[in-house]
Amino acid sequence: APVAGGAAMAMLQLLLVTHLIVATCSSQQAAGLRGAAVPALVSVPMPTITADSPDQFRGKLRLPRFALPSHYELHFRPDLMSYTFSGVVAITVVVLAPTRFLVLNVMELTIDRASIHFKLSQCLVPTEVVFFKDDQIMVLGFRKELPLGEGVLRVHFNGTLNHEMMGFYRSKYQYKGKTTHMAVTQFQPVYAWRCFPCWDEPAFKAKFKVTLEVSSEMVALSNMPISSEIVRGSMRIIHFEESPLMSTYLVAMVVGIFDFVEDVTSKGTKVRVYTEVGKSSQGKLALDVGVKSLDFYNDYFGTPYALAKLDMISIPEFNWMGMENYGLITFHPTVFLFDGPSTTSTKLQEIAVLVAHELAHQWCGNLVTMEWWNHLWLNEGFATWMSYQAVDSFFQKWNILLDFLENTMSTLKLDSIAGSHPIEVEIHHINEIVRIFDDIIYIKGASILQMIHSYIGAERFQIALKKYIQKYAYSNAKTEDLWVVLEEETGEPFKDFMSTWTKQPGFPIINIKHKGKGIQVEQAQFVLDGSSRAGLWDVPITLRCSSSTNKFILKHKHDNFDVCGERERGGNIWIKLNVNETGFYRVKYDKEIKTRLQNALEANEFSSMEKIGILENSLMLSISREDTLASLLCIAYTCREVADYNVLTHIQAITITVYHVSIDATPNLVADIKKLVTKILLPPTLYVMSHFQSLRH
Ligand SMILES: [Zn+2]
Known part of the structure; x- marks a missing residue:
């Protein structure tokens, strides 16, 4: 045939x-x-x-x-x-x-x-x-x-x-010293x-x-688990139980010779990690995170995991990092197996986040599935955001939300260049679907969820998500369906304003200055090459006026808000937008506000995450010529004494970038900039040296 x-x-x-x-x-x-x-x-x-x-x-x-x-x-x-x-x-x-x-x-x-x-x-x-x-x-x-x-x-x-x-x-794998x-x-x-x-x-x-x-x-x-099996000669006929309602892309089968380690969740779900024979102990971290994740998500979503078992398996020849097949998750061994003491802490974190990501899909993707691939971000943005929440709760000392911020910041760069695309991506032919799995879908998707989470508060966000999962379990959802549930739950106008985030590429830069008794806020599309575009967003803005926190939604090109008023201005009050760097936008402060912010930075008023946010914000502004290199160096110089490795990494990267830019842009100033860069880098270098010395003793 x-x-x-x-x-x-x-x-x-x-x-x-x-x-x-x-x-x-x-x-x-x-x-x-x-x-x-x-x-x-x-x-x-x-x-x-x-x-x-x-x-x-x-x-x-x-x-x-x-x-x-x-x-x-x-x-x-x-x-x-x-x-x-x-x-x-x-x-x-x-x-x-x-x-x-x-x-x-x-x-x-x-x-x-x-x-x-x-x-x-x-x-x-x-x-x-x-x-x-x-x-x-x-x-x-x-x-x-x-x-x-x-x-x-x-x-x-x-x-x-x-x-x-x-x-x-x-897929090839090793068995008894041979490739099979x-x-x-x-x-x-x-x-x-x-x-x-x-x-x-x-x-x-x-x-x-x-x-x-x-x-x-x-x-x-x-x-599914095995329901019965019959041996017929040298063959076994294995019948698996009937699955719940699910999509075709989540069906999975694996046949080979494997070892496994197993454990059970607090609700009695059997979890196994399968590996090549002799390597099962390398699956223990994944098993631990798998069991913890099932318990975490059972509680978070309020809907129990739908199947009686969960298997995870390492596939040596595999084109993805992980695939969330319902009840049988496949992984690439390099981001799944824990190779004893030689595994770096970065690798451990990578394994944990990936396992937690695929486990989150058992709800966001498998139980509630996007209606069509243009809503893929509902699967991937959610699983990405959830995985960091889960891992942060299992391993608090890792400070994994800082990694989330790093990912958000690199995606802000990606999304500010021409040729970026909306989160809800248009598909014209089936062959395009495989190419849409990118950072805009995964990271920008997760970042706008983080923005909403921070704006409406963790508790209300979780209640809304529980309702969303319950309402669409064993069914499919479109992007609008999520906004409707969030709107019903919070009374905030999500349905209208979130489409400005999912249906157009890019993000805004927020200009802020004092006006009358409050502040004037204006938005424009942020474009890295400094060109102008017409994007307009409904921006959920959070801000701090020294010790007090405020929030509002900027719905127009510009608007005035009665916050951080004249009374506060009289004192030594500073303003910072984007509390904890959870918003997907950039901020440009007018001269007066910027000076006060710098003073607050010097007075160590901000967390490491906020310092990194301020540094990266300033870097993007100077690359797009919204602000000067001098201003960027000034911010970096203010942060130089910080005793935090993550902040220092950014100071180092920024100062070296400025040095390279100056070689082309201002060759006559290179010698002076070199001196300045050395001066900025000296305190971090001394800090790292003393840190290593203390480790030796
Ligand atoms: Zn995924």
């Missing part, structure tokens, strides 16, 4: 019904069909697109919704000697509207056309089986309109355990159809029941 995805598939292919197909239905039902008038030999004409032609489904981004799946029964037999697999899928399909077609995704599988049949009250075989390679779909055309209601579509197929790290593939192969799946974002014919969109949630037929020495894993 032709292979879907082969070059020939680019052309329309029609199938003549043969007696073989009819034979797959029961004889009684088939008899009626055999007598029915089926088209004689059909030539391949130039495609004419009519309402009755399979061509009507070409060039569409989404699948039609007249018939949708509710249940998949999947049976696979992977062969690790020949790197192939055979499979059978029985999909319960609900026909919702009149049609004579079923349209689903499939690619790179050899479909046994003779096996295809759709069983309703009678057994139907398609009169046309058409593949459109560009759209990665298979169209099944039936002779007559399908009756409304439920039927079961059955297809047999064969495939290759490819070496491309997508679909159902093979495991079979493993990677379906996100759109690779499930490389493994079995399916409606491969996140919104088409269904229940899955997987059966794996493997040689008896193999460990076989899937999303």
Whole structure:
């Protein structure tokens, strides 16, 4: 049979019904069909697109919704000697509207056309089986309109355990000193159809029941626990329990020979970490973080983890860092396994954040799934933000929120250059989906959640999230759905104002100066090259007037706010916007406010995070020529005595940047700037030296 995805598939292919197909239905039902008038030999004409032609489904981004799946029964037999697999899928399909077609995704599988049949009250075989390679779909055309209601579509197929790290593939691993192969799946974002014919969109949630037929020495894993197994000769047939409603991209299978370590959560969920044989002790950190994370999220979201077990496994050949498959998370070993004392603390933090990220997806992504890939940030922004909250609560001494801030600051840079894109990213073709997984989705997404969290307060944010998870559990959500829940919960106008953050690229720079009894605040789009753009945001602004904290939403180009008024101005009051650096914007202070801020900096009024924020804010302003290099050096000089390694790192990077810029921009001043840079760097250097000396003793 032709292979879907082969070059020939680019052309329309029609199938003549043969007696073989009819034979797959029961004889009684088939008899009626055999007598029915089926088209004689059909030539391949130039495609004419009519309402009755399979061509009507070409060039569409989404699948039609007249018939949708509710249940998949999947049976696979992977062969690790020949790197192939055979499979059978029985999909319960609900026909919702009149049609004579079923349209689903499939690619790179050899479909046994003779096996295809759709069983309703009678057994139907398609009169046309058409593949459109560009759209990665298979169209099944039936002779007559399908009756409304439920039927079961059955297809047999064969495939290759490819070496491309997508679909159902093979990964090398070590066993008894030899290199061998495991079979493993990677379906996100759109690779499930490389493994079995399916409606491969996140919104088409269904229940899955997987059966794996493997040689008896193999460990076989899937999303769900094993329900039963039968030994047949040298083979084991392993049936897994039926899953809850979930998206196709989260289905997973792994077959190989592994060791594991295990533990249970306080609610009794069994958690295992699988590794190559002999390496299981390297999975202990991931196991510890996994158990802690399940307990943390159970409590945070108020909805318990939906499955009875959670497996995590190291896959040596893997294109991602981690993949959150429901109940069977796959990881790249370099960011998953803990190699004893040689593992650096940075690596430990990386492992913990990654494990906590994939665990957060079991709620944000798996239980509540984005409706379509343009809302991917709902999955990734949330999992990123949650992972830092979780790890911060497990390992407080790591100060992991500082890492979050560092990520936010580099994403501010990324988002201030031409060519950035909105968080809600537009998708024109399926092939674009794999390219949208970037820092704007992950980090900017997480950062705007951090901004809301800080603006409305941790408690109200958590209550709203609990409601959001409850409302959309086992279902799908769009970005607006989150804002509606937040608006209902807080009374704040989220629905309108958050779209200014998700539907346009970039972010604002906030100009602030004293006016009358309060302050005047004005916004413009911040662009690193200093050019002007028309972006306008609803900006949740937090600010400190010395010891008091204020907040408001700037909804227009400029506005006046009755805060930090004249009375305070009389005293030695300073103003700083962006409390704890949780806002996704930059700030430009007028001369008077800037001088007072600098005095407060000298008086050590700010936390390390705020100092880093002030330094980086000043750096971005001087790069975009919103402020001078002299002003930046002045801020760096003020911070030079700080005894905090993280702040010192920024001072060092900034002063060296200024030095390099001056070589080109102001060559006649290089000698003076060199002296100044040395003067700024001397106290940090002495501090680090004394720190190392104290370590030696
Ligand atoms: Zn993720």
